[in-house]
Amino acid sequence: MPNYDAIILGAGAAGLMCAAVAGQRARRVLLVDHADEPGKKIIISGGGRCNFTNVNTAADRYISANPHFAKSALGRYTAADFIALVESYGIAWHEKTLGQLFCDGSAKQIVAMLLDECAKGRVDWSLGRAVTGVAHDGDDFRVSIDGRDVTAPALVIATGGPSIPRMGATGFAYDLARQFGLKVVEPRPALVPLTLGGDETLFRSLSGVAADVVASCGKTAFREAALFTHRGLSGPSILQVSSYWRHGQPVGIDFLPDRDAGWLQDAKRTTPRATLRKTLAGALPDRLAEILAERLGMTGELSALTDKKLAEAERRLSHWNFTPNGSEGYAKAEVTAGGISTADLSSQTMEAKRTKNLYAIGEAVDVTGWLGGYNFQWAWASGWAAGQVL
Ligand code: FAD
CATH class of the missing domain: 2.40.30.10 (Translation factors)
Known part of the structure; x- marks a missing residue:
């Protein structure tokens, strides 16, 4: 009997959204991060105010080998959906320029909101411990976390890209992708001086x-x-x-x-x-x-x-x-372009086409938004899409 219905690797923007949505659908979810706290990039984003979405979100504001890939997820979970969530928590926001929406207060409010959404979904946590291995025996994925094994029939790769390694960013998503036979579009620093x-x-x-x-x-x-x-x-x-x-x-x-x-x-x-x-x-x-x-x-x-x-x-x-x-490279790049090839994923669910119940979401995927809230909107939308089907 597996320990969980789904294990989500990476408690950043995409992983938090995915865990909350799946948890609230009564899935037993474990959210895993090697960092000791979730959503670190959210906290420093937008100069501490988090540019959490953009009202002009559309697939043509994203770079990907397949420019149509992002359409489905972005169309089903929109900027308006995220704004509604933010407003339901009473978080005040304002539009700056070019459709960019920021918190009036602090980016910490967005993380607190997502944590609350995860709590509503009874999400379990494993923070501050390294993932030492991932295996698939055909039915279940087995994730080793500092020597302790946990299992689930579904696994979500949400560990982002290698931008800003000092914040714990790694290329782990690509290692996992290759392990499971998913192609990786050559990653490169983007939104970078x-x-x-x-x-x-x-x-x-x-x-x-x-x-x-x-x-x-x-x-x-x-x-x-x-x-x-x-x-x-x-x-x-x-x-x-x-x-x-x-x-x-x-x-x-x-x-x-x-x-x-x-x-x-x-x-x-x-x-x-x-x-x-x-x-x-x-x-x-x-x-x-x-x-x-x-x-x-x-x-x-x-x-x-x-x-x-x-x-x-x-x-x-x-x-x-x-x-x-x-x-200035990954040390200064706000995001990583390239990543897990969209050719190997379903645009509806983000599930790998050839490995059932394996998903990839967020920045780990070869979908990179313009500056201005587009990258978070992709993280929310792709996390939501996978969270609906886990
Ligand atoms: P991440 O948020 O990067 O989350 C990945 C998680 O996986 C992290 O918590 C990490 O600790 C964990 N992880 C990594 N490797 C491992 C491993 N081996 N084992 C376990 N866990 C692991 N975008 C916007 O739209 N608006 C903004 O205002 C904005 N500001 C930004 C400011 C800065 C300084 C930076 C760096 C980025 C900013 N971005 C912004 C981009 C945005 O932060 C990312 O696109 C978004 O966070 C991607 O979400 P994600 O969940 O896919 O990845």
Whole structure:
């Protein structure tokens, strides 16, 4: 007789939701985490206020080898469903920008809510002890936790990705996936600052300077702030494009997205004695304006520059190409892109197609959301989908 109906490995956002839903369906659930407390990433998320969902959630805001995979789960457990849960606990929230919802108070309220939901489902816990092995004898999964074995006919992989290892993040989900014959799409750091080297090192001297830009990588573009750092580029627009970026690709920046073509020539006519630097400083931080004018090699007055040169400057300022030499890696990546291949999972239930009663949910799966609450919504939705069928 197995000890439980389901064992869920990983008490993060996805595992907590899945355990609560299955538990409340009267399933006997054990939720296992090697960390000594659940939901650690939730607690630090959104600067401590947890950007818990996004009202604009749609599958096209997720990166995956199969762009349609997330549709089913996201369609069945929506942002509105999570908001209703949050409101039923009296947790006050507000919308910031771009549909991002945050707690007014603390991210701890979200964890407390999920723990309460788990308690309603009589979920059992194993925290602070390492999982030393997982086996499958055909009927039951056997999980060894520090030498003690527990069994259940169903197993859920919810151990996330390796982003921020100092918080206990590991690639354990991929080890388990491979053990059970599930393919893994090569994981890579995403929502991560990019680093600059070579002759772009100069831009590092702008550390702390931010500007509202359009950053792009290939055909994907985001209008949000970019921030120069002592290692390269960060800020929301850069984090967003980093999820699409591959080594060797340029990242384009439009520093003046609101200016119409010919604006520098207009400026030359109205303020001929102004320098390019001074003109740019009307729209950009002064130090950034200085470096851009320097890099363009245009230090004199506008009146001394031909219209052709000014048109060329405009073109470069709206298509400034940086070629990052890397990213800050898993140590700084908010999420991991790639992961357990969606080709091997049911999009309805998150069950492995070839191993009955094995499930994978949350960030462990090859579904990665944009910055702005999308990753939690995926964790809730995929956890809910599996929790319905365990
Ligand atoms: P996780 O939350 O990572 O949970 C995985 C769990 O598995 C962890 O508790 C871990 O301890 C456990 N685990 C790992 N390995 C093992 C093992 N070998 N044995 C046992 N247990 C193990 N997303 C948003 O939508 N909004 C935000 O505001 C936001 N802010 C973020 C801020 C930061 C700093 C970071 C790092 C991420 C943020 N994210 C945000 C992303 C979001 O936190 C993740 O996408 C989400 O937590 C994924 O949920 P998960 O349950 O799949 O994985």
